[in-house]
Amino acid sequence: MTHTPVKLTFEQYLEYDDDTDNRYELRNGELVEMPPASPLHSDIVEFLDRLFYSEVQRLELDWRIKRGDVGVQTGLRTARLPDVAVIEGKQWQILRNKASSAVLTVPSLMAVEVVSPYRNQLDENYQRDYIEKRAEYEQHGIPEYWIVDPIAQLVTVLVLVNG
Numbered sequence: 001m002t003h004t005p006v007k008l009t010f011e012q013y014l015e016y017d018d019d020t021d022n023r024y025e026l027r028n029g030e031l032v033e034m035p036p037a038s039p040l041h042s043d044i045v046e047f048l049d050r051l052f053y054s055e056v057q058r059l060e061l062d063w064r065i066k067r068g069d070v071g072v073q074t075g076l077r078t079a080r081l082p083d084v085a086v087i088e089g090k091q092w093q094i095l096r097n098k099a100s101s102a103v104l105t106v107p108s109l110m111a112v113e114v115v116s117p118y119r120n121q122l123d124e125n126y127q128r129d130y131i132e133k134r135a136e137y138e139q140h141g142i143p144e145y146w147i148v149d150p151i152a153q154l155v156t157v158l159v160l161v162n163g
Contacts, residue, residue, distance in 0.1 A: 010077055014100040023068070029077035035116070037083075040150055044114045045083050048148070052086060062089035063109060070095065071103035072111060074136035079103050082133075083148075084112035111137050112146040134158065 007029030008016065016024065016031065023034045037045070045067055052065045064087050071079045086109040095102040113133055118126040129147055137145045138160060147156040 007077065010073060010079065013077075013079060014103060016101075023081060025071070025081050026077060026079040028075075034081060037114075038117070041083075041114050041116065044148055044150060045112075048084050048112055052084065056086075063087065064089055064092040066092075066102075069102060070108070071101065072108055072137075072140065072142070073103055073105045074133075074140045078136065080111075080133055080136065082108070082111035083114045084110075084146075086110035107141040107143070109142075110144040110146070111142050112148060115147060115149045115151065117151060 008026060008031065009029070010026065013024075013026040013031070024031045025034060026032070049065050049067050056063045056065065066085045066087060068081055068083055070085045070087060070092075071081045072085065073079045085104075087104065088109060091104060091106065091108070095104070111133075113129040115129045116125040118124075120126070121130075129149075134145060134147070138158075141160065143160045145158045145160075147158070149156070
């Protein structure tokens with residue numbers, strides 16, 4: 001992953017464009033390039049997108065399912081790009097009318113991360129999704145966070161209680 005040497009503000013992150021299709025998260029003011037997803041990762045995200053979409057339709061909810069294209073600000077200089085975000089329809093309408101990047105400053109209804117391959121629990125991919133993002137999403141007040149781990153063949157569902 002690529003890290004930028006210069007720290008950005010959240011506002012600079014929203015306006016950042018390097019004229020590529022690269023996706024970046026902002027971690028403590030540093031741009032972190034997100035590598036392209038593996039085919040398995042893409043299949044899992046697509047499956048979850050369809051599953052959530054059909055459930056939202058069945059329940060007639062005004063929610064949107066977004067695959068990696070809506071960020072969530074989790075700190076003053078931190079913004080994450082969940083693999084899947086469930087957001088309210090009114091949140092999406094606000095984002096659609098912005099000229100800058102689609103990043104929520106309020107909690108999404110749900111965030112899902114599919115863990116990229118890792119060797120052990122000290123690996124950066126494991127630490128990022130199980131430790132860093134879990135703490136950030138909880139602190140930001142996201143009511144539900146799923147960690148989908150194809151290596152361990154495990155789905156961890158975390159629900160914010162009294163948050």
